Amino acid sequence: MRVPRFVGNGQIDFVEKAVPVPGPGQLLIQVKANALCGSERGQFFKGSTVTPGHEAAGVVVAAGEGTSNPPGTAGVVFLMDFCGNCRNCRLGLTNQCLQKRGDMGFNRDGGYGAYELVNESIFLPVAPTLPLTDATLLLDVMGTTAHAITRAQRIHPDLQSLLVTGAGPIGLGVLAMAKIMLGESFPVLIADVVGWRLTLAEQLGGKPIHLTQSTLAEGAARHGLPRVDGAFDTSGKEVARRGALDLLDKRGVLVCIGHGEGLSLNVSPDLIATERAILGSEYFCFNELPANVERLQNHLPYLRQIITHRFPVSEIQQAFELFWQGETGKVVIEQ
Ligand SMILES: [Zn+2]
Numbered sequence: 594m595r596v597p598r599f600v601g602n603g604q605i606d607f608v609e610k611a612v613p614v615p616g617p618g619q620l621l622i623q624v625k626a627n628a629l630c631g632s633e634r635g636q637f638f639k640g641s642t643v644t645p646g647h648e649a650a651g652v653v654v655a656a657g658e659g660t661s662n663p664p665g666t667a668g669v670v671f672l673m674d675f676c677g678n679c680r681n682c683r684l685g686l687t688n689q690c691l692q693k694r695g696d697m698g699f700n701r702d703g704g705y706g707a708y709e710l711v712n713e714s715i716f717l718p719v720a721p722t723l724p725l726t727d728a729t730l731l732l733d734v735m736g737t738t739a740h741a742i743t744r745a746q747r748i749h750p751d752l753q754s755l756l757v758t759g760a761g762p763i764g765l766g767v768l769a770m771a772k773i774m775l776g777e778s779f780p781v782l783i784a785d786v787v788g789w790r791l792t793l794a795e796q797l798g799g800k801p802i803h804l805t806q807s808t809l810a811e812g813a814a815r816h817g818l819p820r821v822d823g824a825f826d827t828s829g830k831e832v833a834r835r836g837a838l839d840l841l842d843k844r845g846v847l848v849c850i851g852h853g854e855g856l857s858l859n860v861s862p863d864l865i866a867t868e869r870a871i872l873g874s875e876y877f878c879f880n881e882l883p884a885n886v887e888r889l890q891n892h893l894p895y896l897r898q899i900i901t902h903r904f905p906v907s908e909i910q911q912a913f914e915l916f917w918q919g920e921t922g923k924v925v926i927e928q
């Protein structure tokens with residue numbers, strides 16, 4: 594098979610690789626769609642020894658011994674090749690596996706290739722009627738964000754308002770999943786510096802704050818929400834985390850989803866007196882996927898708005914160049 598190779602310096606060429614043969618417990622997936630992700634910035638600019646791509650959906654074409662998903666089964670591939678046996682996996686916390694075997698697309702060949710070899714334990718079948726480009730939404734866009742919202746709810750069970758900093762694909766995902774999980778009229782502020790993204794956020798029901806036109810606090814006050822119960826940072830920027838924390842009401846919770854910079858705290862006012870909490874949230878648990886399959890099926894036209902561009906794999910270079918310019922939602926490579 595001909596697969597894209599991330600050479601580094603923002604260049605992608607194509608090389609020949611052998612199509613893998615599934616061993617016991619493994620499936621060979623013919624990839625139909627794989628979404629681009631901001632976390633691939635390092636691979637795009639510094640290169641990658643494996644084939645990237647960790648938001649893949651496809652169809653089983655060969656099944657190893659002892660597997661139960663026969664050829665023809667459509668489904669999505671979970672990023673983390675968890676062990677299934679450690680203390681955390683046994684509790685279902687498969688995103689915190691203590692003996693993780695790998696991360697698809699980062700140290701295992703991933704979904705930009707025509708075929709991807711996976712352990713069956715990280716493959717979730719979906720209905721054959723679900724378009725596989727849309728099925729990629731189940732991964733980072735819905736999975737990561739629903740997990741983060743659930744973590745916030747654990748600390749703050751009566752959330753009445755939210756702020757999202759960063760209106761990239763994950764920020765848009767938090768907005769959309771908040772609307773689906775907490776109610777269509779649930780108020781969600783969403784802040785960014787890119788007007789294009791905020792227009793899409795507004796279309797999805799968010800209350801936009803354009804940070805080149807006003808501060809976060811001014812924008813929030815203008816929407817009648819000078820304080821919020823929950824905030825989700827998807828930007829990874831310290832200034833965004835700090836601004837979000839300052840907007841939290843008493844008992845408020847800040848969930849950091851975007852990797853990146855730090856955050857300096859003034860512990861007494863930030864945390865003790867106000868009993869606010871700061872959480873991290875990393876990807877999601879495999880057992881959270883079925884609930885999101887149902888949500889995707891129930892809200893397909895709404896969620897599909899987050900996918901703004903589709904490219905054939907032959908144009909993956911152009912797809913990434915467009916994606917880094919920031920005026921897209923999810924960009925999906927189709928094969
Ligand atoms: Zn991703």
Ligand SMILES: [Zn+2]
Nearest residue numbers: 676679682690
């Ligand atoms: Zn484990």
